[in-house]
Amino acid sequence: MGRPPCCDKVGIKKGPWTPEEDIILVSYIQEHGPGNWRSVPTNTGLMRCSKSCRLRWTNYLRPGIKRGNFTPHEEGMIVHLQALLGNKWAAIASYLPQRTDNDIKNYWNTHLKKKLRKFQSALEPSSMAATDELASEERKSLDFGTDARSGSSNVKLNQSSPSSSSYASSTENISRLLQGWMRSSPKVNGDSIGSYSSTPANCDLISHGDGQFESILSFENMNSVALMENSTSKATLQDSGNGEKLNPEKKPKAGHLKNLNNNDDDDNDNDNPPLSFLEKWFLDESSTGQVEDINQMMELSSIF
DNA sequence: AATGTATTCAACCGCAATCGT
DNA sequence: GACGATTGCGGTTGAATACAT
Structure with a gap:
């Protein structure tokens, strides 16, 4: 069947x-x-x-794909967008030029989710005790900005796969492969088409390029994806590389609707999630998970 | 050095949306 | 509108690798 x-x-x-x-x-x-x-x-x-x-x-x-380290700015955007959109990796990727949905999804699952868990554990230490598996996992890597396995900075993690035998990890191979095409690619708004400029050209999200989170606060009044669509409707979401439409938010599947609705529920007071504090904490590599202002932190728990 | 365990990420799978007739 | 084909997406897997013992 x-x-x-x-x-x-x-x-x-x-x-x-x-x-x-x-x-x-x-x-x-x-x-x-x-x-x-x-x-x-x-x-x-x-x-x-x-x-x-x-x-x-x-x-x-695909030309222009960036591999390796996610910058703090990118991390922040992912956190923001994931909170807003749920696991809509393709939609999130449309706002992160040069990153693929798969890459973002992997990064979320392997890095950011851990950070969130740790964040939650900081909020509710008792609840962590209930989730033994996660708790033990997290306790092994208490330093927020540290790779649990190596103890070194996360920066190390995304270096193109260290493998020398694994062809798939050799970005040099690919870039050589594509060099000719990249050179001949037409330019759009100063960016090579090869850079996969799927991010809406007029989108405030990244156009500032200042690396600050303010750059994505054009979502400030968003309470739903529908609003986001409105906010970006003036932008033509077109992947100039292959002509595919890159709608940041297609009709969600049932599961996604649930996800989005959950966010909506959380935002029923019509306030956006107070993410700035989360970002600060989340991206502070020197953070050890200490929570100085538990009240402020508690406000965030409802997000997740 | 050998073995066990944890982690990463490229690739696969299945479902849903979209397209073409 | 119905149906089948194709494409896109998100969840999951497993091989390769790094680290710990």
């Missing part, structure tokens, strides 16, 4: 991509442009399903 998975076909290759496959895919897209993924495997001879080709392109080969 139901449609069989597209990758279940015999002879369809799975797993990590090889440099040869990447070159084939990039060459094809360079010539034909992204899209019509269905025809990509057929036309290229790649033994990959269309989905895999699209994923490889959007998450890795």
